[in-house]
Amino acid sequence: MENKQIKNEAITPREVDFAQWYTDICKKAELMDYSSVKGFIIYRPYGYAIWEEIQHYLDKKFKETGHQNVYMPSVIPTSLFQREKDHISGFAPECLICTKGGQEDLDDPLIIRPTSEVLFCEHYAKVISSYRDLPMLYNQWCSVVRWEKTTRPFLRGAEFLWQEGHTMHESEEEARTETLRMLDIYDNLGKEILAIPFTKGRKTDKEKFAGALETYSIEALMPDGKALQSGTTHYFGDGFAGAFGIKYQGRDGKLYSPHQTSWGVSTRLIGAIIMVHGDDNGLVLPPFVAPIQVVVVPVAQNKPGVIPAAREIAKKIQDAGIRVKLDESDRSAGWKFSEYEMKGIPLRVEIGPRDIEKGVVTIAKRHDGTKEVVNNDDVVERIKLLFESIHKEMYDKALRYLLDHVTEVHNMDELNAALEKGGYAKMMWCGDQACEDKIKELTNATARCLPFNQTPFDDVCPVCGKKASKVVLFAKAY
């Protein structure tokens, strides 16, 4: 059964203005609102609830892999932040700084944390003394502040919510394994609940995190052809450990520096969900991350028996552990249909007098607009199956788009054409930063990553013509 969805006039079509479409959804699906401070957004209940689902998934995975949550101060003394030189030079331009406390000037102004490496390191120096204390596997859920000039809801904020893992290890190998293990957890988040295929890879030296030896990322491809860095994990070696005097006594009684990692994802993921899955009628949420998975809408609800039947079906769905909302407000069914389409609720269960007579309900699927009639007794089982199939269809659709937008390029013309088309230009690279800089200068695209699949398909760098053995993905990015 097909159901041609009615265009929601409140949203700018993607074809007309993709950026405006995005902002319209953020606002009209009530995910966020602006505050009076630029770049500091209000996470409204519906947007925050998506973050809670992500938190719920990740927090469980973090704990299963032995990590513990902590909370560090939200401010960093300037003197402390300056202790690791690469790190401070990377973050200094975007620091928000407190200079007054209780109406007195502060001797050592406090920076609102843009990231917490130095705070963790200061603590680690106090609590790590023996190999018995390692590994130390900490994570923190918090907000961070980066005083950005150009901000967009969820994608780039002066303040955003995230988690930051910070771990210390006895051996380099163990720390490197951790860096990749956490990247896999992020990748699985995409596969299992966001329905987003990520591309995993290593960052070039130019693009890596300030102070890290190596940065890995998951990148997602947006429908406008731009990449979105969606999560990163970093291997630090013992650089911070040295700067902060963190030493442990090894199994042989000698002193060593531990090996460090950090890793994080943020509310930027909400932006990825909006762009990857949304359509011109609004948000489309994958079922396993949707705060409301099913909405029950009574039709002709003033007719006797409709509301009780709707309540009964909603209760049955809720009792099965499904996140369900029953809307028995006095708005019209048409208003409700449009509202919950805008909000991207995966399934709508409609129940009216004729359905009740027949002992059925109608289930409408948000992601493809189709409907089906289901016997009352089969509703819960059918919904669970639909969640699986909808998730898979949404993931596969995004994966097809991704695969259609990875173009192997062998020269600068092909590179330009690939970037013009949108998506990744996959090229061989000599490894010289000058070539990377030149591409950015000419095209505004950046090296997104050296993907884990490094099968060469050519042997020269299209920029300088020298021998090239590295596979790299370039794209314009958020």
Added chain:
Amino acid sequence: MENKQIKNEAITPREVDFAQWYTDICKKAELMDYSSVKGFIIYRPYGYAIWEEIQHYLDKKFKETGHQNVYMPSVIPTSLFQREKDHISGFAPECLICTKGGQEDLDDPLIIRPTSEVLFCEHYAKVISSYRDLPMLYNQWCSVVRWEKTTRPFLRGAEFLWQEGHTMHESEEEARTETLRMLDIYDNLGKEILAIPFTKGRKTDKEKFAGALETYSIEALMPDGKALQSGTTHYFGDGFAGAFGIKYQGRDGKLYSPHQTSWGVSTRLIGAIIMVHGDDNGLVLPPFVAPIQVVVVPVAQNKPGVIPAAREIAKKIQDAGIRVKLDESDRSAGWKFSEYEMKGIPLRVEIGPRDIEKGVVTIAKRHDGTKEVVNNDDVVERIKLLFESIHKEMYDKALRYLLDHVTEVHNMDELNAALEKGGYAKMMWCGDQACEDKIKELTNATARCLPFNQTPFDDVCPVCGKKASKVVLFAKAY
């Protein structure tokens, strides 16, 4: 079976120095550490995990009562904060203020939120327009900053973690009901998981929240005789709504101001748990808030079969949904006993070669130091029963202490004697703030609350001798 616990020498006895005993536990049970910024503590994994248990309990109750989580900016423009006059004058002395962003001076300096009423109100003015939008029931989990001069871990911090609920209602009655409903949820938190009996009551005008019409609190009594304000709920009337221009169209088409509440508890509750239940061997955690409810300690673990048996029993306990830790490290059993006593883990399960032979384990209870032998097959069931009885015993013990420390006083001598003894001096009060001020001046005690049980027991105010009809509890307080 009695087990005289060995004194843990790392902790100052309460009799010697109660304040030092408290700090020792905070540090040595690894609940927190100091950072380099005064009053900004590090919530270490074990301390943070207690907060997570509290969050888990409350978040569920908040959602069951229709509240939704949001996240507001962590900063407030000075101009915005000044809009409600009582409010700003209450908080101005303890504000931490950002004056520089990205190396430029800010025109309108940003205050790190000490509380978020004004942020919620600014948002409410945009999203509330009709009675259909009400009630608006929001909550936020976050940290707040108050630039305090005298700080103590958990009890008074320059930064602390809390939740702040902010709600808007159509009628005064509904808002007042909300204020009391949330107070009951806090009270139940004490009854159900903290094992702390709170005293509920209304604050005097002198002690109420800056900008509120009425403040209610839950007060807990500490073993040093001082009261600890452990949570508050506020009824604001429409004062903020007026200052922020929040109006809604009522059912009759006319414009009205909504009625507002806010309410919060913080990580201060961890301080209450430490003091109410702790002893000279360390922390004593009530079972339902303990991050680790049971620790399994193998005895003579090098003997064959001990570790496998310990793992089996730990798995059985874990599979029953109980939070269990198995310590099979190479530390001595004695070290482990002392360590987990310090950390206040409610139950220790010991298993050694002789236990294995007999098919039993020994269960030691932290709160009273007794032990019992239990058949392997009965362990899970017995643990569950013990949780119930331990919780009840801990609650009852705290309640007896509380009841023993409420002294009815009829004159100033009795008031002084009651405060000297410690606990609450329960007195009749004329309602005049001058009398309240005088008691504070003479005794340093403050009016903790007008308890909900207002049965008069006298008819004159002991300070001024005038007619008195209000029952009030005075105490020294944290």
